[in-house]
Amino acid sequence: MRLSTFTSRGLLLSLLVAAAAQAQELPTLRLGDVKGDRYASLRASGELENLPYNVKLTPFAAGAPVLEALNADALDVGFTGDIPFLFVHAAGAPVKAVGAWRYNTHTVALVVNGDSPVNSVADLKGKRIAVNRGGWGHFLALGLLERNGLSEQDVVFSFLGPVDGRAALARQSVDAWVPWEPYTSNALLVDHARVIADGDGIMTGYSYALASEKALVDTQKKALIADLLVRLARAQQWALAHPQEMADALAEDLKLPPQVAKRWVEQAQITPVALDDTVADSLQKAADFFHRHGVLPKALQVRQAFDFSLNQGVENVVETAAR
Structure with a gap:
C-alpha cells in the first residue's frame, strides 16, 4: 500500500470546516466535469448531501476545455480522460493527476453509418474519419490504423468535437467517426450507426481527477479535494451496484x-482505482505512442505529472470494497 503524505485528511478537513463555519461561510471547491457525468454519480449516490463545503460545478462538452480551465485557474479540480491531459502536461501547465478510475475500453469505438459499405478498418483506406484532435478519438484511430497495417497518410482526418463529429457522419461528409460515451450509445441507439472496431487493447482504460498546482499548495483546497476524491470513489461503487x-x-x-x-452505464462499468504505478505507466505508454506518431512534438516523462499524496483515502475505499 502506498503511504500517503496526507494521512490527516479527516482531521484536517474537520478543522477547516469548523473554522469556516465560525466565519459563517463554507469553503468552495470549483469543479469541472465532462458533461457532469461524474457529478451525477455524486449527486445520485447521496455523497453531496450535508457536504461541509460548497461544490461549484461547470460542465464541459469534452476533456480539453476542462484542462484549459484548470490551466487558467478557473477551476480547482477537474474530471477528464487521460489522453487530453498529455497535451497540457507537455505544454507545462500547472496541473497534476490526483485520482483515477477505470472504464471499459470497448466503449470508445470507430463507427460508420448503418448503410455504409465500410465493414472493416482496412476499408477506410482513402476515406475520411472524424476524430477529436489529441483526444480519445485521435488516439484510437491511430491505434486501429497501425494494428491494420495502415498509417495516418492512408486516411484523411477531420478534426471535430463530438457534436460536430456526429453531425458530419449523419450528413456523410465523413465516412467514419470515433465517439466515446455517451456519444457511442447515442450513435448506436439513436442514429443506428455500426461499430467497426473499438478500443480494446489500444485505449489505456483510465480517466483522471486533475487538480491545479495552486489548489494543491493551498492547505484548505487540498483537504477538500482529498475528501471529494473519496466521495467520488464511493459514488462510483454505488453506481456499479445501482x-x-x-x-x-x-x-x-x-x-x-x-x-x-x-446502455452507457451497463457498458462503461466505471470503477474507482487507486492512483498507482500501473496508472502512471499506462499514461507513459500513451505519451510514447503519440510521440512516435508525431502528435506530441517531444518525448515526455509523465511521472512528474502525478501527485500521489491524496491517494490514501481512495485506496482504503477500493480495498474495503474488494474484501
Whole structure:
C-alpha cells in the first residue's frame, strides 16, 4: 500500500470546516466535469448531501476545455480522460493527476453509418474519419490504423468535437467517426450507426481527477479535494451496484434518452482505482505512442505529472470494497 503524505485528511478537513463555519461561510471547491457525468454519480449516490463545503460545478462538452480551465485557474479540480491531459502536461501547465478510475475500453469505438459499405478498418483506406484532435478519438484511430497495417497518410482526418463529429457522419461528409460515451450509445441507439472496431487493447482504460498546482499548495483546497476524491470513489461503487438509478440520474442531469443512459452505464462499468504505478505507466505508454506518431512534438516523462499524496483515502475505499 502506498503511504500517503496526507494521512490527516479527516482531521484536517474537520478543522477547516469548523473554522469556516465560525466565519459563517463554507469553503468552495470549483469543479469541472465532462458533461457532469461524474457529478451525477455524486449527486445520485447521496455523497453531496450535508457536504461541509460548497461544490461549484461547470460542465464541459469534452476533456480539453476542462484542462484549459484548470490551466487558467478557473477551476480547482477537474474530471477528464487521460489522453487530453498529455497535451497540457507537455505544454507545462500547472496541473497534476490526483485520482483515477477505470472504464471499459470497448466503449470508445470507430463507427460508420448503418448503410455504409465500410465493414472493416482496412476499408477506410482513402476515406475520411472524424476524430477529436489529441483526444480519445485521435488516439484510437491511430491505434486501429497501425494494428491494420495502415498509417495516418492512408486516411484523411477531420478534426471535430463530438457534436460536430456526429453531425458530419449523419450528413456523410465523413465516412467514419470515433465517439466515446455517451456519444457511442447515442450513435448506436439513436442514429443506428455500426461499430467497426473499438478500443480494446489500444485505449489505456483510465480517466483522471486533475487538480491545479495552486489548489494543491493551498492547505484548505487540498483537504477538500482529498475528501471529494473519496466521495467520488464511493459514488462510483454505488453506481456499479445501482445501475438503473445511475442511468436515471444521467438521463435527468444530461437530458439523455433513457435507453442511451442505460446502455452507457451497463457498458462503461466505471470503477474507482487507486492512483498507482500501473496508472502512471499506462499514461507513459500513451505519451510514447503519440510521440512516435508525431502528435506530441517531444518525448515526455509523465511521472512528474502525478501527485500521489491524496491517494490514501481512495485506496482504503477500493480495498474495503474488494474484501
